[in-house]
Amino acid sequence: MKETLNHIRNRPRFKMYTDLSPEDCEKNLRAYLDIHKDEFFGNINREVATIFVKTNENNYWKPNLALRLERDDNITAIRGIYGPTSAVWTFFMFLYFLFTIGWMVFFTLYYVEKQINTHNYPWALPCSFLILVLIGLTYAAARFGQFKAKDEMNALRRFAEEATFPLEKD
Secondary structure (H helix, E strand, O other): OOOOOOOOOOOOEEEEEEOOOHHHHHHHHHHHHHHOOOOEEEEEOOOEEEEEEOOOOOOOOOEEEEEEEEEEOOEEEEEEEEEEOHHHHHHHHHHHHHHHHHHHHHHHHHHHHHHHOOOOOOOHHHHHHHHHHHHHHHHHHHHHHHHHOHHHHHHHHHHHHHHOOOOOOO
């Protein structure tokens, strides 16, 4: 192992290197998943693995670990990404995009109204503040989801660290 996980709590992406082949890495991941099937579940193939933590509740911010195995010059690179499901990620990005465009439209209406000295859009400035509140609420919902998923993220980190090393035979 040339590199280990570092700064994973600050950066949701990581990259590790191993001398194992992707097939051996796949075997290790499958073996680890079989041993810990009461705690984890997921899909594993030779190039990609997606791992979830088993929980009693299904939150909107349920994190997963996506691993990609790449072989280059007798070294296998394991790239990992922590985060919510792609549907949740896309939904939050859509909300940020929609609210940002809405804020720009309302603030532009207010600004143009002030520049040309008309009173056609007296509601534009309050609407732009409302949109800023909605952006803040979206951010707060994302942070709350991340806080609730902290234990699952730690379990996924442990999975990434332990499952990529060769299993020792007893």
